[in-house]
Amino acid sequence: xxxxxxxxxxxxxxxxxxxxxxxxxxxxxxxxxxxxxxxxxxxxxxxxxxxxxxxxxxxxxxxxxxxxxxxxxxxxxxxxxxxxxxxxxxxxxxxxxxxx
Amino acid sequence: xxxxxxxxxxxxxxxxxxxxxxxxxxxxxxxxxxxxxxxxxxxxxxxxxxxxxxxxxxxxxxxxxxxxxxxxxxxxxxxxxxxxxxxxxxxxxxxxxxxxxxx
Numbered sequence: 177x178x179x180x181x182x183x184x185x186x187x188x189x190x191x192x193x194x195x196x197x198x199x200x201x202x203x204x205x206x207x208x209x210x211x212x213x214x215x216x217x218x219x220x221x222x223x224x225x226x227x228x229x230x231x232x233x234x235x236x237x238x239x240x241x242x243x244x245x246x247x248x249x250x251x252x253x254x255x256x257x258x259x260x261x262x263x264x265x266x267x268x269x270x271x272x273x274x275x276x
Numbered sequence: 277x278x279x280x281x282x283x284x285x286x287x288x289x290x291x292x293x294x295x296x297x298x299x300x301x302x303x304x305x306x307x308x309x310x311x312x313x314x315x316x317x318x319x320x321x322x323x324x325x326x327x328x329x330x331x332x333x334x335x336x337x338x339x340x341x342x343x344x345x346x347x348x349x350x351x352x353x354x355x356x357x358x359x360x361x362x363x364x365x366x367x368x369x370x371x372x373x374x375x376x377x378x379x
Contacts, residue, residue, distance in 0.1 A: 188352055189288050233292025233356060236299035255323065259289030
């Protein structure tokens with residue numbers, strides 16, 4: 177079971193993306209647990225995740241999140257994918273990055 | 277997803293990208309990489325314009341009598357838009373300061 181964490185400024189827009197990704201993951205039969213948090217909670221909530229995805233509005237903190245969560249893969253979600261709330265495209269990106 | 281919700285996410289995504297670019301421009305300037313800083317400002321402007329035009333589209337719709345029904349998400353989008361606008365001004369000032377400091 178892969179653990180996927182989404183981070184944005186307030187956790188508001190990413191929580192919508194979580195729902196879309198969960199639907200896509202179910203269709204792909206990809207076993208994962210997806211949660212959304214504001215970046216301010218990264219240090220406590222995101223540690224140990226297989227992959228941490230950043231919304232475009234917090235992409236600038238990529239370096240800091242990598243420092244805080246050294247054992248997780250940290251990536252930014254593409255602007256257009258995020259703007260369309262394309263859960264399937266994000267899940268495919270996750271699958272490609274995690275290699276499973 | 278359609279209509280107002282789609283527009284809201286387009287705005288959040290585009291102006292959010294712009295805000296990240298502006299902050300990354302400051303980070304570049306801090307390292308003395310001024311050409312890269314300028315590039316990030318330009319990249320930010322491109323994304324910002326995209327979000328701004330999505331927002332203008334909504335305003336035009338409303339002016340022509342089409343009701344949207346306001347929700348929190350669109351307010352959040354406008355909040356992000358204002359934040360990006362402010363960060364550009366701050367980024368340009370910071371770049372100037374770092375130029376003076378590092379030259």
